[in-house]
Amino acid sequence: MKKKIVAAIVASMAIAAMAGTVAQAADDDMTFVIVPKCVHAWFDQVNIGAQNEADLLSEQTGSKVTIDYRAPETADVVSQNSTLEQAAATHPDGIALDPVDYEGSKAVIEEIQAQGIQVVLFDAPSPEGSGLTSVGNDFTEQATLAADKLAELIGEKGKVAVMQGAPSAPNHAERYQAHLDALAKYPDIEVIDGGIDNDNVETAKSQAAAVLAANPDLAGFLNCDAGGSGIAAAIEEAGKAGQVKFVSMDNLIEILDYIPDVITATSSTLPQMQGSYSVLCMWQAAHGMDIPAKVDTGIAYIDESNIDEWKDIVTNGGSEMLANNEQTTEADN
Incomplete structure (x- = not known):
């Protein structure tokens, strides 16, 4: 980094x-x-x-x-x-x-x-x-970072589901298109519809559960908003933690709590x-x-290497982040 x-x-x-x-x-x-x-x-x-x-x-x-x-x-x-x-x-x-x-x-x-x-x-x-x-x-940069990391995790091959957020929202739409564009670089990755959660965690969970049930060979998951805890819960309940790789979005504590066991990393606003x-x-x-x-x-890139630091930042109300903008990082890919 x-x-x-x-x-x-x-x-x-x-x-x-x-x-x-x-x-x-x-x-x-x-x-x-x-x-x-x-x-x-x-x-x-x-x-x-x-x-x-x-x-x-x-x-x-x-x-x-x-x-x-x-x-x-x-x-x-x-x-x-x-x-x-x-x-x-x-x-x-x-x-x-x-x-x-x-x-x-x-x-x-x-x-x-x-x-x-x-x-x-x-x-x-x-x-x-x-x-x-x-x-x-930069929403394109953020989504590209996530997609490239997921591609690395699955060996640049396999089936990947991409869940949309609120499709009319400009940031969600930009991230979704950037996910698709980034994954298109990998000829052995097949992109499938991951559902639409409309910025709702419970909807994300139910949509992800349906995708997982319909695609037992799913290799990875991406999303476009802060509903990652819903997807992670669905992966965990399906008994596929670690099997289905998931790179999420954002730094809510309920998302961070799934790193690294269910969510490998998150590219966060x-x-x-x-x-x-x-x-x-x-x-x-x-x-x-x-x-x-x-x-x-x-953009902050969060994984097992800095998860404890980020949990402390988020649970303390974000004051450390506002005072120390040098924490903002991007991953070297």
């Missing part, structure tokens, strides 16, 4: 230091809304990062920064649009959004912007021409950091500062 210092984050930290003087002069309380795709443990970690950043800004500036976390029950564009409209009606200083379907929310987003409310995307690429700041990682920098970007914009088009929070 090699260390990966993310230039955009370093630049953003420098801007934040300069912005402190602005905030002290303004002395205004602020509220920022976080709107994820749905209720999910991964988004809870985003909220932790957002709350940590709000607490830090409040402490440093003397102005109260409040986070209003609003999670739709399911990953549905209609529900998310309703949540966005309700959030905008409270006249916050900014809204950070992980879109279920950007095109389906575009009109609502533009209406919110017309009200003078800053909108920032997290865990999603910025659509061309939108002008929206995106906080997240950093949800706490995404929450933190989303708030920082909204705060800077609310004070009239330009913000970067993209903040790359990087």
Whole structure:
């Protein structure tokens, strides 16, 4: 592995230091809304990062920064649009959004912007021409890392199932296509449909169980969201831990608990950091500062070599990760 210092984050930290003087002069309380795709443990970690950043800004500036976390029950564009409209009606200083379907929310987003409310995307690429700041990682790189690692584990041959998340979500769609593109490099790997979990762990478990039952010769599994604990549970219940190799996504503790016995490794986004920098970007914009088009929070590669360290990071609320961005790594393949 090699260390990966993310230039955009370093630049953003420098801007934040300069912005402190602005905030002290303004002395205004602020509220920022976080709107994820749905209720999910991964988004809870985003909220932790957002709350940590709000607490830090409040402490440093003397102005109260409040986070209003609003999670739709399911990953549905209609529900998310309703949540966005309700959030905008409270006249916050900014809204950070992980879109279920950007095109389906575009009109609502533009209406919110017309009200003078800053909108920032997290865990999603910025659509061309939108002008929206995106906080997240390179989703293609993340999925390629996972797929190449799985190919190595199965000797570059055999049947691999790839489960989709919420197909309309831009980050999930990009990861899914990157999985397929990476696996296409290996002529002796057969890719099969791994189901669709729509960002739901229980759905992931039931879909994976069906795939395992229908494919007793399955060699490996990949997924596109933070539902890996559901797939791991299905593999374990089928008695195929170690037989079916699984490289997962993300760093939730329920996913980490399956490493290394059921999940070999996970290529993770950093949800706490995404929450933190989303708030920082909204705060800077609310004070009239330009913000970067993209903040790359990087990718963490987690396996048995660093699992104890990562469990400690996650169970302690992510504060170590926010304070030590040098932990962000990529695997040497």
